[in-house]
Amino acid sequence: MTDIYLEQNLTELREGSMIPPAPPGFKSGFVGIVGRPNVGKSTLMNQLVGQKIAITSPIAQTTRNRLQGILTTPEAQLIFVDTPGIHKPHHQLGKVLLQNAQIAIGSVDVVLFLVDGSVPSGGGDRFIVDLLTPIKTPVILCINKSDQQPADYQVLDENYAQLAAPHNWKSTKFSALTGQNLEVLLQLLITQLEPGPYYYPPDLVTDQPERFIMGELIREQILFLTREEVPHSVAITIDLVKEEAKITRIFATIHVERDSQKGILIGKRGSMLKSIGSAAREQIQKLIAGKVYLELFVKVQPKWRQSRLRLAELGYRIEG
Structure with missing residues (x-):
């Protein structure tokens, strides 16, 4: 399934001989x-593609943008679309994220419905079941966190099986953190796909530009280091990337909603901002495989999550 924008990109790539023809029987x-x-x-997506392209955090609602990870095997090419966690929105940003998740559900070939197998299902899971019920796209119920399940895990597995049974959804269980049983998921996925071409060059792991990943790596460290003090009222813009012979210089702005949040991010004598920058720099150096100089600025944008204009300026739009 491809849209007009993707078709144009694929045509350009193929004309430049960057995408080879797929072998017989390729999916x-x-x-x-x-x-x-x-x-x-x-x-899960990071584990499947074998590289960190999406940020992770113990804090809920980490993912905001519809990020695509690409896994190419001798048998198939799978493009994974990581969506924001689905929940009832509380602000304009939340509405945009929910709508983008719903768009993603309607534009893919297979849906992986991921649940936390270490706890019983709840209202949030049933809400997603209701969203998925009308669609004709194949759904696989994926019971994650098998490594964290209690001794009586059979009760939890049965609890989730009851979600899938009325819809005849296939199901599988694994640990995205350790990689246990992911090969079973991968083979199950491939059986659900139709024969098709390479959509991207076989060595590509994401369709997102480096600047986007850089911004996400900075935001990840903010979530780790500030936890609940500065919640999800944070957005990152990469203002300048200057590549020099021996170092890449990056200048980025952290946008927050209140002066108090700016104070927390900067910290006493700049200590917090220094910690964020140091940790983010280490991650970005792994991304670009080179030395990085990172300079961060903090700017207050009051109520940016409530403003469609501010959301658009910071890169959060309804996706087609």
Whole structure:
């Protein structure tokens, strides 16, 4: 399933001989990963593609943008679409994220419905079941966090089986964190795909530009280091990337909603901002495989999550 924008990109890539012809019997398709916040969607995608492209955090609602990870095997090419955690929105940003998740559900070839197998199902899971029930796209119920299940895990597994049974959804269980049983999931996915071409060059792991990943890596460290003090009222813009012979210089702005949040991010004598920058720099150096100089600025944008204009300026739009 491809839109006009993707078709244009594919044509340009193929004309430049960057995408080879697929061998006989090759399969390909788009796989949407949906679930409640903090069930391990980004961890799963990172594990599947073998590289960190999506940020993870113990704080719920980490993912905001519809991020695509690409896994190419000798048998198939799978494009994973990581969506924001589905929950009732509380502000304009939440509405945009929910709508983008719903768009993703309707534009993929297979849906992975990810649940937290270490706890019983709840209202949030049933809400997603209701969203998935009308669609004709194949759904696989994925019971994650098998490594964290209690001794009486059979009760939990049966609890989730009851969600899938009325819809005849296939199901599987694994640990996205350790990688246990992911090969079973992968083979199950491939059986659901139709024969198709390479959509992207075989060595590509994401369709997102480096600047986007850089911004996400900075935001990840903010979530880790500030936890609940500065919640999800944070957005990152990469203002300048200057590549020099021996170092890449990056200048970025952290946008918050209140002066108090700016104070927390900067910290006493700049200590917090220094910690965020140091930790983010280490992650970005792994991304670009080179030395990085990172300079961060903090700017107050009052109520940016409530403003469609501010959301658009910061890169949060309804996706087609």
